[in-house]
Amino acid sequence: MTALLTPHRTPTAERSPMTAPPSRFDVDAAFAEHGSALLGFAVNALGDRGQAEDCVQETFLRAWRARDRFDPARASTRTWLFAIERRVVIDVLRARQRTPHLVTPDDAPDAASHDPDPLDRLGLVEGLARLSDEHRAAVVAVHLRGRTYRDVSETTGVPVATLRTRVHYALRALRTHLDEGGTTDD
Amino acid sequence: MTDPTPSRRDELIAAALADDLSSAEQAELDALRAADPTVDVELAELAALTTRLGDLGDPSDGRGGAGWVDLEPSDDLRHRIAGIAASEPESVRGAAPGPTRASSSPAVAPVTPLSASPGRAARGRRGPGRRALVTALGAAACLAVGAGAGALVAAPRDPHVDGPPGTLGAVEPVAFAGAPSGVAVDGDVVAHTWGTETLLTVTGLPAGDAFTVVVVGDDGREYESGTFLGTDVEIDCSLNAAVLREDVAAVEIRGADGADIAVADVPGVGA
Numbered sequence A: 001m002t003a004l005l006t007p008h009r010t011p012t013a014e015r016s017p018m019t020a021p022p023s024r025f026d027v028d029a030a031f032a033e034h035g036s037a038l039l040g041f042a043v044n045a046l047g048d049r050g051q052a053e054d055c056v057q058e059t060f061l062r063a064w065r066a067r068d069r070f071d072p073a074r075a076s077t078r079t080w081l082f083a084i085e086r087r088v089v090i091d092v093l094r095a096r097q098r099t100p101h102l103v104t105p106d107d108a109p110d111a112a113s114h115d116p117d118p119l120d121r122l123g124l125v126e127g128l129a130r131l132s133d134e135h136r137a138a139v140v141a142v143h144l145r146g147r148t149y150r151d152v153s154e155t156t157g158v159p160v161a162t163l164r165t166r167v168h169y170a171l172r173a174l175r176t177h178l179d180e181g182g183t184t185d186d
Numbered sequence B: 001m002t003d004p005t006p007s008r009r010d011e012l013i014a015a016a017l018a019d020d021l022s023s024a025e026q027a028e029l030d031a032l033r034a035a036d037p038t039v040d041v042e043l044a045e046l047a048a049l050t051t052r053l054g055d056l057g058d059p060s061d062g063r064g065g066a067g068w069v070d071l072e073p074s075d076d077l078r079h080r081i082a083g084i085a086a087s088e089p090e091s092v093r094g095a096a097p098g099p100t101r102a103s104s105s106p107a108v109a110p111v112t113p114l115s116a117s118p119g120r121a122a123r124g125r126r127g128p129g130r131r132a133l134v135t136a137l138g139a140a141a142c143l144a145v146g147a148g149a150g151a152l153v154a155a156p157r158d159p160h161v162d163g164p165p166g167t168l169g170a171v172e173p174v175a176f177a178g179a180p181s182g183v184a185v186d187g188d189v190v191a192h193t194w195g196t197e198t199l200l201t202v203t204g205l206p207a208g209d210a211f212t213v214v215v216v217g218d219d220g221r222e223y224e225s226g227t228f229l230g231t232d233v234e235i236d237c238s239l240n241a242a243v244l245r246e247d248v249a250a251v252e253i254r255g256a257d258g259a260d261i262a263v264a265d266v267p268g269v270g271a
Helices: A027-045 A047-067 A075-096 A118-130 A131-146 A149-156 A160-179 B006-017 B025-036 B038-056 B073-085 B120-126
Strands: B171-174 B185-190 B197-204 B208-215 B222-229 B235-241 B248-254 B260-265
Touching: A027 A047, A027 A075, A027 A118, A027 B073, A027 B171, A027 B260, A047 A075, A047 B248, A075 A118, A118 A131, A118 A160, A118 B038, A131 A149, A131 A160, A131 B038, A149 A160, A160 B006, A160 B038, B006 B025, B006 B038, B025 B038, B185 B248, B197 B248, B208 B235, B222 B235
Parallel strands: none
Antiparallel strands: B171 B185, B185 B197, B197 B235, B208 B222, B208 B248, B248 B260
């Protein structure tokens, strides 16, 4: 098999001098600010730290390569990076769906059962990842782990009223994220 | 009751969604609902959402839910990210900003057919400086199907990346030779900032037998990429090695006894 690689285009000849000035995308600064949230999205979507870190790396690699097309007037860096990562994660999930797995008879699923579509929960996971740490912690404690507000308050020292307000805000933000198509791959 | 402040309204709704209202708060919410029909609308909307959140589950409750995990990026990931801007070759930087871009149009390296570059692997493997150091530094991500092997997913890649050999992210086909009759091996390599990924599609290897993928450097050093088991179905594998693509001479698939099953010479970067 012969390597058939397309010669890379010369970039400068195709750029109009009338295009907007290229944006400045600082990889290190963006990773410091958003890396944990992006990793949270990937690891909770995929359930595998190694793959999740690969996804984060791929996200920043794609962002770096597309940095001249990033327009901060249209979306924040955080929104842009999450949009890129969503596509990376979806690629991985779809690869999983295409891959047959051999399992022992004991582990074989019931033919009539329906595993939940991993893409269905992706928007929810992304929405949680995009929340601030404080808002996410509150909603995870109460609605994923089933803890009472009083219990969380005693553990964290945050007043119950504040926790309730944070959860309400987080739920509204999640609802908005899902309404805006958080489960789509653009 | 007087009109509640927005935050009090939010508090009551949040508490109701968690079934966390006291008797007095329940009465307060009931009065609020009577006065403001949008409260019921919001409660219904958010109740559907909290049901979905509950389905994500808590890993400690034994119901199989994954819950939520907060992780900090590893040092390895930090290093990989830090290397993106530093190691991305100019040939794939696209319309990169900066004063050097206009004068840095990359010279496109001619793609050398494999048949015209014989012996790179052989030179590396048989030269006097050969060091038979098989490192296990490469993190194997094998998508071998079946036979009980751990099935992981191939690293995502951008199918639109192209360029000369060694271009980061580009999928470069390589030809495997020497496979026994009945065994078919189709392979590619992908350059990454952190090393070299090998993609394999294999059929015909004996089920249950173990095979090792080794990436051979120009200097003969060997980097173990991972292992997989032969199966009766097609194997799809992605394996990583901690050697930069520019230093790779060959990829070899070996049997349990160390004998080569198939070998692919890898075109040199900039050749």
